[in-house]
Amino acid sequence: QVQLVESGGGLVQPGGSLRLSCAASGRIFRMHDMGWYRQAPGKERELVACITSDSTTNYADSVKGRFTISRDNAKNTVYLQMNSLELEDTAVYYCHVELRYWSGINIYSGDYWGQGTQVTVSS
Numbered sequence: 001q002v003q004l005v006e007s008g009g010g011l012v013q014p015g016g017s018l019r020l021s022c023a024a025s026g027r028i029f030r031m032h033d034m035g036w037y038r039q040a041p042g043k044e045r046e047l048v049a050c051i052t053s054d055s056t057t058n059y060a061d062s063v064k065g066r067f068t069i070s071r072d073n074a075k076n077t078v079y080l081q082m083n084s085l086e087l088e089d090t091a092v093y094y095c096h097v098e099l100r101y102w103s104g105i106n107i108y109s110g111d112y113w114g115q116g117t118q119v120t121v122s123s
Contacts, residue, residue, distance in 0.1 A: 001101050002026035002112055009093060009117030016121070017083045022095030022114050024076040027102035034071055034078040034098070038091035038119075045094070049080060062088070085121045092116040 008020040024031065035050030049059045049069035057069055068081040078095055095114040100107050 001103060002028060002099065002110065004095055004097060004112050004114040006093070006095055006114040006117040009119045011120045011122065012085055013123055014086060014121055016085050017081070018085065018119060020080040020082070020093055020095075020117060020119075022078045022097070024097055024099065024112070028076055029100040029102055029107050031071070031073060031076055032098040032100070034069075035096045036069060036078070036080045036093055037096060038089075038093045040088075040091040043091075048093070051078065082119070085119075087121050089119060090121045091119060093119050 003025050004022055006020065006022045008018060010018060012018055032053050033050060036048040037045050038048050039045040047060060048063055049057065049067055051057045051069045051071050055071065059067060066084045071078045094116045096111065098111045100109050
């Protein structure tokens with residue numbers, strides 16, 4: 001019913017920037033909370049940033065002042081602008097979306113994960 005497609009990962013030097021995108025498609029009725037998580041090798045998945053439907057944001061302490069989450073409701077897309085990247089930011093980044101979608105004439109709630117995109121910070 002719904003698909004999430006992430007893009008924007010890659011290899012960057014310390015101090016560099018990347019912008020991640022996550023676009024939802026399908027019979028979407030309304031997008032609610034959206035967020036970015038990351039998982040480094042040997043570590044648990046952790047919340048990086050999230051944004052509510054009224055654009056209230058929250059960030060992990062480790063990325064405050066460096067990362068910015070934003071959303072474009074018209075495009076059903078959430079972004080993560082990452083600046084001043086550090087070696088410790090290396091991880092697979094996943095978007096997570098809570099939404100409501102159409103199925104037939106009914107509306108259902110669901111939450112979805114993106115496929116993950118690799119971000120590698122290395123000199």
